[in-house]
Amino acid sequence: MKAINGKPFLRGIRLRGNKARSEDEPICPLPPPARVAIPLFGHAGAPAQAIVRVGQSVHRGELIALAKGTISANVHASVAGTVSAIETRTDGTGVTGEYIVIERTEGDDAFLPPLSHPSPEEIALRVREAGIVGMGGAGFPTAVKLTPPAPVDTLILNGAECEPYLTCDDRLMRERTQDIVRGGEYLAKALGASNLLIAIEKNKPQAIAQFEGTPLRVVKLKKRYPMGSEKHLIYCCTGRKVPAGKLPADAGVVVQNVATALAVKEAVELGKPLIERVVTLSGGGMDAPCNLLCPIGTPLSTLLERAGGQTERAVKLLLGGPMTGKALTGSDAVVTKTTSGVLLLTARETDVSSPTPCINCGKCAEVCPMRLMPMQIEFYTAAKEYSHAERYGGVTNCIECGACSYICPARRPLAQAIKTAKSELRRAKQ
Amino acid sequence: MKLTISAAPHLRTRRTTRHIMLDVLLSLLPATAAGIVYFGWEAAVTIALSLAGAFLTEFLWVLLANCVWRAPKETLRTFARQFDGTSLVTGLLLALCLPASAAHWYMPLLGSVFAVGAVKMLFGGTGKNIVNPAIAGRIFLFLSFAAMTVYPAPAFGAIGNVPGIVTGATQLQGMLAGGPLPSSLDLFLGTGVAGCIGETCKLALLAGAIYLCARGAIKWYLPLLAVACEGLFAVALEGFDFSYFLPSVLSGGLLLGFLFMATDYVTTPKSRLGNLIYFAALGLLTAGLRKATGYEVVSFCILLMNFTVFLIDMALPVRPFGGKAKRRGRAREDRS
Numbered sequence: 111m112k113a114i115n116g117k118p119f120l121r122g123i124r125l126r127g128n129k130a131r132s133e134d135e136p137i138c139p140l141p142p143p144a145r146v147a148i149p150l151f152g153h154a155g156a157p158a159q160a161i162v163r164v165g166q167s168v169h170r171g172e173l174i175a176l177a178k179g180t181i182s183a184n185v186h187a188s189v190a191g192t193v194s195a196i197e198t199r200t201d202g203t204g205v206t207g208e209y210i211v212i213e214r215t216e217g218d219d220a221f222l223p224p225l226s227h228p229s230p231e232e233i234a235l236r237v238r239e240a241g242i243v244g245m246g247g248a249g250f251p252t253a254v255k256l257t258p259p260a261p262v263d264t265l266i267l268n269g270a271e272c273e274p275y276l277t278c279d280d281r282l283m284r285e286r287t288q289d290i291v292r293g294g295e296y297l298a299k300a301l302g303a304s305n306l307l308i309a310i311e312k313n314k315p316q317a318i319a320q321f322e323g324t325p326l327r328v329v330k331l332k333k334r335y336p337m338g339s340e341k342h343l344i345y346c347c348t349g350r351k352v353p354a355g356k357l358p359a360d361a362g363v364v365v366q367n368v369a370t371a372l373a374v375k376e377a378v379e380l381g382k383p384l385i386e387r388v389v390t391l392s393g394g395g396m397d398a399p400c401n402l403l404c405p406i407g408t409p410l411s412t413l414l415e416r417a418g419g420q421t422e423r424a425v426k427l428l429l430g431g432p433m434t435g436k437a438l439t440g441s442d443a444v445v446t447k448t449t450s451g452v453l454l455l456t457a458r459e460t461d462v463s464s465p466t467p468c469i470n471c472g473k474c475a476e477v478c479p480m481r482l483m484p485m486q487i488e489f490y491t492a493a494k495e496y497s498h499a500e501r502y503g504g505v506t507n508c509i510e511c512g513a514c515s516y517i518c519p520a521r522r523p524l525a526q527a528i529k530t531a532k533s534e535l536r537r538a539k540q
Numbered sequence: 541m542k543l544t545i546s547a548a549p550h551l552r553t554r555r556t557t558r559h560i561m562l563d564v565l566l567s568l569l570p571a572t573a574a575g576i577v578y579f580g581w582e583a584a585v586t587i588a589l590s591l592a593g594a595f596l597t598e599f600l601w602v603l604l605a606n607c608v609w610r611a612p613k614e615t616l617r618t619f620a621r622q623f624d625g626t627s628l629v630t631g632l633l634l635a636l637c638l639p640a641s642a643a644h645w646y647m648p649l650l651g652s653v654f655a656v657g658a659v660k661m662l663f664g665g666t667g668k669n670i671v672n673p674a675i676a677g678r679i680f681l682f683l684s685f686a687a688m689t690v691y692p693a694p695a696f697g698a699i700g701n702v703p704g705i706v707t708g709a710t711q712l713q714g715m716l717a718g719g720p721l722p723s724s725l726d727l728f729l730g731t732g733v734a735g736c737i738g739e740t741c742k743l744a745l746l747a748g749a750i751y752l753c754a755r756g757a758i759k760w761y762l763p764l765l766a767v768a769c770e771g772l773f774a775v776a777l778e779g780f781d782f783s784y785f786l787p788s789v790l791s792g793g794l795l796l797g798f799l800f801m802a803t804d805y806v807t808t809p810k811s812r813l814g815n816l817i818y819f820a821a822l823g824l825l826t827a828g829l830r831k832a833t834g835y836e837v838v839s840f841c842i843l844l845m846n847f848t849v850f851l852i853d854m855a856l857p858v859r860p861f862g863g864k865a866k867r868r869g870r871a872r873e874d875r876s
Contacts, residue, residue: 354863
């Protein structure tokens with residue numbers, strides 16, 4: 111279907127895309143590593159519970175940890191092999207959690223039975239069984255989103271990919287167009303949504319052209335950060351505003367990442383659980399930027415080796431995009447279900463200077479896509495007056511896009527202060 | 541391998557406070573040049589003294605506050621790191637709103653030391669001052685020296701055929717007292733118009749302001765709103781005689797004040813709505829006070845409005861995207 115233009119959205123920031131490094135690199139499957147460490151907490155909500163023992167041999171795709179509660183996700187073995195350890199580790203981002211370590215041996219796949227002409231309930235069940243979570247970054251269990259509290263008429267596939275450097279969704283949209291369409295159709299069927307849209311930023315003309323040949327309605331979006339934010343994507347595609355503190359379903363919309371749609375298609379038609387994902391390796395510190403299809407649990411060191419990562423040249427190693435990703439102390443982390451990129455940034459690309467006094471220029475409020483007052487939040491957070499931070503800044507509405515910190519001429523750690531205030535307010539409520 | 545850890549985002553704009561202040565200094569260059577051309581070496585000396593006073597005050601303050609005698613080298617490095625050019629902006633702005641023949645050579649020096657020392661550094665340095673330092677410095681001098689009310693006219697051009705003569709009353713005062721309206725073109729170019737160093741040539745001021753807007757340092761609609769409000773209210777006060785509009789907005793220090801002093805980030809509200817209210821009120825207040833007092837009151841109006849900034853900021857609600865406005869006000873849980 112012919113592409114239509116999305117509504118413009120006035121706030122936010124213009125960022126240099128820096129996608130040229132890796133956007134023309136086709137997705138390349140990474141040879142399975144000798145050892146994977148699969149995190150049991152690689153999604154939003156409660157960590158999964160291990161159901162394998164040390165020494166047990168597992169097939170690729172076998173269930174190794176069971177979702178605990180509603181907001182959680184199953185975890186499957188991403189390679190065939192032997193469970194060598196179930197251990198608690200602290201990775202380079204400072205997050206502590208449980209991992210199942212598997213030493214790879216030759217073995218068969220053990221996928222779920224493929225479904226043909228599944229009913230909405232069967233699709234939702236399969237999504238839950240396959241441990242599918244939102245692959246854009248938040249990692250919210252997809253099955254939960256398929257049982258919305260309010261009737262939904264529109265499903266938007268999120269192919270905005272507004273984070274600089276990242277090209278994994280762009281490559282997927284170009285190479286797996288038909289699969290993404292099928293996945294979207296399964297999701298729409300499970301939701302009972304009659305409108306199926308795919309939203310793509312204008313800096314990906316090839317992906318837009320590809321989807322124009324499919325039954326999906328393509329919405330071309332202005333290149334602006336954070337266009338991929340759920341609430342802003344919904345506004346730009348449908349003109350509906352999600353009420354503050356409510357879910358997209360309250361506006362009759364559900365948003366799913368394109369990679370999630372692909373995972374759903376594979377889970378339904380092949381019975382394949384979520385055991386691998388595409389990761390973009392880029393940044394000035396990488397000699398050979400690329401897009402790799404990696405098993406979940408692959409150590410970062412393996413990826414860096416593959417992409418020629420020069421850590422001596424870099425000042426920051428990031429898990430995720432440069433605007434919302436986490437900085438690592440070293441390469442002792444693994445690919446999770448939500449890892450969209452691994453970036454090695456040089457001193458020229460990033461900024462490590464220290465903050466100077468706020469000059470009250472108001473640029474943070476000007477760019478805030480949620481129309482909050484970041485400078486006020488930071489001011490009151492520094493004084494530990496979190497209730498004031500909420501009253502004069504509206505901190506709980508923050509989507510943590512980091513536009514305020516980006517634009518700040520005084521280099522204030524605004525986004526960081528907002529996150530602090532949010533978690534303190536949440537703790538006070540409990 | 542040395543990897544840095546910090547919270548997201550990891551990209552930052554290249555534009556820092558220093559860049560913004562450099563832009564402000566550049567935007568004031570045309571007005572500075574015009575002032576020196578119009579008023580000669582006396583103007584240049586005044587500007588130099590004011591800049592020196594402002595810079596040295598900040599320099600000495602930082603040195604003393606950091607106990608320079610303990611670690612001289614490190615203190616100098618601290619100064620270099622924190623120096624953002626705001627004191628130079630203050631010094632230059634102050635000089636531009638002084639008369640060229642500052643009767644006593646120490647006047648600009650005293651003014652800039654007061655502006656930077658007492659108004660900025662004493663309150664905590666950059667971003668912490670409650671009122672605009674340059675405005676406060678000007679008013680300090682105005683209240684202290686009779687020489688601040690004697691303005692020379694530029695050495696060329698002719699309004700009232702008094703070229704090069706020091707005049708007590710400016711064209712504005714004459715106009716407010718019911719005298720003849722000066723020519724708008726003369727006011728615009730500043731030819732023969734008595735006034736402060738930087739405020740006579742409106743062409744130079746506008747050129748600088750357009751540069752600032754183009755660089756995104758100030759919002760074009762804010763000073764425009766203030767100027768429009770001032771002009772229209774002045775017209776209304778004169779019984780809707782529209783011939784007053786241009787002379788009113790082009791005379792005195794109005795453009796210098798509205799374009800470069802009222803737009804100072806630190807002493808303006810934080811939100812867009814707050815700024816609209818602030819600038820509209822500034823224009824109305826200026827026109828009203830000018831009419832009521834018969835004097836040039838732009839600097840006093842800006843000072844008065846500076847005190848309202850906190851009130852405006854506290855009174856306006858936050859309106860999150862997709863949400864209802866949250867009323868601000870006193871924190872209720874504090875009382876219980």
